Amino acid sequence: xxxxxxxxxxxxxxxxxxxxxxxxxxxxxxxxxxxxxxxxxxxxxxxxxxxxxxxxxxxxxxxxxxxxxxxxxxxxxxxxxxxxxxxxxxxxxxxxxxxxxxxxxxxxxxxxxxxxxxxxxxxxxxxxxxx
Amino acid sequence: xxxxxxxxxxxxxxxxxxxxxxxxxxxxxxxxxxxxxxxxxxxxxxxxxxxxxxxxxxxxxxxxxxxxxxxxxxxxxxxxxxxxxxxxxxxxxxxxxxxxxxxxxxxxxxxxxxxxxxxxxxxxxxxxxxxxxxxxxxxxxxxxxxxxxxxxxxxxxxxxxxxxxxxxxxxxxxxxxxxxxxxxxxxxxxxxxxxxxxxxxxxxxxxxxxxxxxxxxxxxxxxxxxxxxxxxxxxxxxxxxxxxxxxxxxxxxxxxxxxxxxxxxxxxxxxxx
Numbered sequence: 001x002x003x004x005x006x007x008x009x010x011x012x013x014x015x016x017x018x019x020x021x022x023x024x025x026x027x028x029x030x031x032x033x034x035x036x037x038x039x040x041x042x043x044x045x046x047x048x049x050x051x052x053x054x055x056x057x058x059x060x061x062x063x064x065x066x067x068x069x070x071x072x073x074x075x076x077x078x079x080x081x082x083x084x085x086x087x088x089x090x091x092x093x094x095x096x097x098x099x100x101x102x103x104x105x106x107x108x109x110x111x112x113x114x115x116x117x118x119x120x121x122x123x124x125x126x127x128x129x130x131x
Numbered sequence: 132x133x134x135x136x137x138x139x140x141x142x143x144x145x146x147x148x149x150x151x152x153x154x155x156x157x158x159x160x161x162x163x164x165x166x167x168x169x170x171x172x173x174x175x176x177x178x179x180x181x182x183x184x185x186x187x188x189x190x191x192x193x194x195x196x197x198x199x200x201x202x203x204x205x206x207x208x209x210x211x212x213x214x215x216x217x218x219x220x221x222x223x224x225x226x227x228x229x230x231x232x233x234x235x236x237x238x239x240x241x242x243x244x245x246x247x248x249x250x251x252x253x254x255x256x257x258x259x260x261x262x263x264x265x266x267x268x269x270x271x272x273x274x275x276x277x278x279x280x281x282x283x284x285x286x287x288x289x290x291x292x293x294x295x296x297x298x299x300x301x302x303x304x305x306x307x308x309x310x311x312x313x314x315x316x317x318x319x320x321x322x323x324x325x326x327x328x329x330x331x332x333x334x335x336x337x338x339x340x341x342x343x344x345x346x347x348x349x350x351x352x353x354x355x356x357x358x359x360x361x362x363x364x365x366x367x368x369x370x371x372x373x374x375x376x377x378x379x380x381x382x383x384x385x386x387x388x389x390x391x392x393x394x395x396x397x398x399x400x401x402x403x404x
Contacts, residue, residue, distance in 0.1 A: 027239065027240035027386040027387075027388065027394060028240065028386075028388065028392075028394035030230045030394055031394045031395075031396050045402055045403060046404070048383055050382045050383035051377070051378045051379055051380060051382045051383065052242075052378065052380045052382070052383070052384055052386075053383065053384075053385070053386070055383065055385070057400060057402070059402065067402075069400065069402045071398045071400060073385065073386075073396075076255070076378070077376065078254075078255040078256075078271055078272070078376050078378060079254065079255065081376065082370075082373060103396065103398075107398055108398070109396075109398050
């Protein structure tokens with residue numbers, strides 16, 4: 001309950017545009033099309049609540065019924081954990097939509113900006129500027 | 132709005148680290164008459180009691196560029212560099228212009244921790260612990276520890292090189308002045324510059340500028356790199372209810388960087404694992 005309140009309050013606070021400059025801890029963001037959002041929907045295969053980054057792996061129906069695996073890096077538990085996210089935010093089998101910055105090399109993945117949960121709630125995953 | 136956001140961040144539990152109040156030792160007689168012949172307990176008690184006179188830096192400090200990005204100032208003036216490092220810095224700027232995104236030239240994406248001062252400028256928080264004769268800084272990113280000796284001992288002339296160097300500190304009023312030598316020459320003294328000489332000297336002036344806003348002015352001196360001392364200012368927002376988390380970079384690192392500063396990203400995984 002408290003987590004949900006925090007998430008809701010965070011969304012009110014942080015409703016708007018993303019910070020231009022990347023703030024992730026320990027590596028370049030040049031491999032992503034940073035700032036250009038795309039979306040993909042699928043079923044969570046694994047949610048990794050790990051340092052130095054979280055990862056969400058989803059299965060996405062591809063052409064001809066073949067399931068493709070997509071992988072998205074996210075901010076660390078150090079950042080997400082203080083803003084309403086937790087080990088239990090996502091679980092295997094959850095049907096989600098992932099908004100992300102794509103990999104420039106065209107592989108199925110990128111950096112996740114927010115995740116839209118099965119109940120329709122959108123959880124932000126990057127620092128944002130209030131306006 | 133900013134205040135609302137900060138109060139949201141503070142909303143969880145009330146936990147206060149008592150740098151000035153939690154360290155007191157109790158003994159039956161503060162005069163030390165019940166102590167040993169050497170008077171050690173009284174000396175220790177006095178040393179801990181003296182900590183109460185230090186400024187209150189308890190809690191956990193988040194870089195203000197994340198805590199309240201709207202309040203941040205523009206980038207500092209560019210550094211004045213020796214030709215070798217000026218060329219390296221220009222190449223870095225050019226790479227950021229042609230490949231949007233931040234291009235790091237240092238080895239941190241391979242889980243090699245940042246050296247000082249980069250270690251103090253990571254996006255995750257830090258905390259300060261006061262004990263007699265020492266200030267300890269715990270840095271969440273890479274789980275680094277800095278030991279700053281404030282007991283009056285001098286800097287060693289040739290300290291063994293290390294990522295965080297060897298530090299001494301002194302109090303000038305409510306400002307802690309920290310001097311550091313012996314930083315490993317393969318570390319990055321400034322974003323866009325990789326490497327420096329064994330003469331790199333870092334001076335940090337740390338003080339509260341508002342009740343919950345800490346400022347660190349960091350001056351870099353190294354005749355091999357900087358034509359004149361180069362100072363940047365970083366600010367940190369206090370969160371009294373936060374706790375420092377464990378950060379083990381090797382736990383699940385899928386990022387990398389090659390010797391040219393180009394990033395790699397490992398997406399190999401067996402579905403269902």
